[in-house]
Amino acid sequence: MGVVVQKYGGSSVADAEGVKRVAQRIVDAKRAGHQVVVVVSAMGDTTDELLDLAEKVSPIPSPRELDMLLTAGERISMALLAMAVGNLGHEARSFTGSQAGVITDGRHGRAKIIDVTPGRIEAALGEGAIAIVAGFQGVSQDSKDITTLGRGGSDTTAVALAAALRADVCEIYTDVDGVFTADPRIVPTAQRRDRISYEEMLEMAACGAKILHLRCVEYARRYSIPIHVRSSFSKLNGTWISDIEESATMEQAIIAGVAHDRSEAKITVVGVPDKVGEAARIFETLADAQINLDMIVQNVSAAATNLTDISFTLPRTDGTTAMSALARIKEAVGYDSLLYDDQIGKVSLIGAGMRSHPGITAKFFSALASAGVNIGMISTSEIRISVVVDEMQVNDAVQATHAAFDLDSDQVEAVVYGGSGR
Numbered sequence: 109m110g111v112v113v114q115k116y117g118g119s120s121v122a123d124a125e126g127v128k129r130v131a132q133r134i135v136d137a138k139r140a141g142h143q144v145v146v147v148v149s150a151m152g153d154t155t156d157e158l159l160d161l162a163e164k165v166s167p168i169p170s171p172r173e174l175d176m177l178l179t180a181g182e183r184i185s186m187a188l189l190a191m192a193v194g195n196l197g198h199e200a201r202s203f204t205g206s207q208a209g210v211i212t213d214g215r216h217g218r219a220k221i222i223d224v225t226p227g228r229i230e231a232a233l234g235e236g237a238i239a240i241v242a243g244f245q246g247v248s249q250d251s252k253d254i255t256t257l258g259r260g261g262s263d264t265t266a267v268a269l270a271a272a273l274r275a276d277v278c279e280i281y282t283d284v285d286g287v288f289t290a291d292p293r294i295v296p297t298a299q300r301r302d303r304i305s306y307e308e309m310l311e312m313a314a315c316g317a318k319i320l321h322l323r324c325v326e327y328a329r330r331y332s333i334p335i336h337v338r339s340s341f342s343k344l345n346g347t348w349i350s351d352i353e354e355s356a357t358m359e360q361a362i363i364a365g366v367a368h369d370r371s372e373a374k375i376t377v378v379g380v381p382d383k384v385g386e387a388a389r390i391f392e393t394l395a396d397a398q399i400n401l402d403m404i405v406q407n408v409s410a411a412a413t414n415l416t417d418i419s420f421t422l423p424r425t426d427g428t429t430a431m432s433a434l435a436r437i438k439e440a441v442g443y444d445s446l447l448y449d450d451q452i453g454k455v456s457l458i459g460a461g462m463r464s465h466p467g468i469t470a471k472f473f474s475a476l477a478s479a480g481v482n483i484g485m486i487s488t489s490e491i492r493i494s495v496v497v498d499e500m501q502v503n504d505a506v507q508a509t510h511a512a513f514d515l516d517s518d519q520v521e522a523v524v525y526g527g528s529g530r
């Protein structure tokens with residue numbers, strides 16, 4: 109009898125009806141003969157509401173207390189879910205992240221899982237119970253304080269537990285039927301993928317596809333845990349994420365999908381003296397400020413002035429921190445000025461088939477050109493091409509690219525069942 113880990117997101121347990129519906133699915137899995145471990149997120153928009161509340165009492169809440177507050181959201185849903193399962197005649201026991209053995213480092217709000225010691229979960233399963241675990245939280249190894257893994261972190265909890273329990277599969281239940289070739293809210297004719305490789309999913313997650321947390325995919329790849337992303341609102345088969353063998357890649361689609369991201373901003377450092385060590389100084393400063401950069405472009409310096417511009421993208425939420433960190437080294441670097449632009453969007457084309465098919469970039473860029481979309485910045489990996497465009501043109505860019513690569517389905521199959529999209 110294999111272990112199955114199921115994760116239900118906030119939109120799946122948004123209200124009492126949702127909790128009951130999910131409880132029924134859990135019981136179905138148990139009846140089918142599995143040992144069932146469930147990871148649950150906070151109900152609906154609870155996490156956002158708790159954040160709003162915190163902001164009302166303190167503009168800069170203590171990170172320790174904020175984590176304590178936010179983890180309450182998952183406690184509510186896990187206890188309700190355990191009750192609802194009990195009501196269907198099966199024993200369920202709920203556990204906080206700490207009780208489930210999720211040990212993290214001490215970084216509040218973005219803790220990393222260091223170890224999972226699921227002794228109590230195994231004991232519950234051994235006694236025939238269903239274990240229900242609060243997602244997105246753990247306990248710091250050193251301080252013993254309660255931590256959270258960052259927004260959307262319940263996916264990572266689920267995969268980490270699946271790895272520790274050597275589960276057969278980690279099922280991620282959400283409000284869409286799987287991974288689509290583009291966000292169905294923008295491209296209604298987007299197609300669901302039956303399967304996709306870890307590396308493609310990693311690129312999609314990193315490029316703004318909100319379906320899975322990036323760290324969850326990294327974790328799954330490291331421990332070879334197959335993920336099945338599917339809807340909790342339908343019985344349809346979803347998308348399987350796993351290693352795709354070489355032989356299978358022949359029939360693999362060339363392009364996995366088109367992702368977009370509206371959460372980044374662009375900073376340009378204007379008039380940087382073109383000499384050794386300046387870029388290092390700029391990027392060391394940003395690293396010290398704990399800023400994660402995405403794309404970086406340095407212009408060829410103008411011969412007359414020997415000055416160059418350096419532009420990079422970063423999360424909008426880090427914009428102010430980055431600007432003030434850079435302002436502090438203005439004299440030392442000797443640059444002219446800083447420009448900040450948060451009216452940008454990133455559109456990415458992802459597919460393992462790019463490695464073996466030439467001409468993908470040309471086709472992508474000409475699709476953007478025909479849609480009248482101007483490209484601001486470009487970056488690539490082996491299996492991805494990303495461009496920065498005007499935020500207002502993101503939808504046009506996604507639609508044009510999706511059509512140019514024949515990804516449109518002839519029917520509308522994507523249903524978005526729940527969620528406020530908040």
Ligand code: ASP
Nearest residue numbers: 149155244259260261262
């Ligand atoms: N409830 C948390 C959030 O909204 C964690 C999660 O949903 O995975 O970010």
Ligand code: MG
Nearest residue numbers: 118149150155
């Ligand atoms: Mg949530």
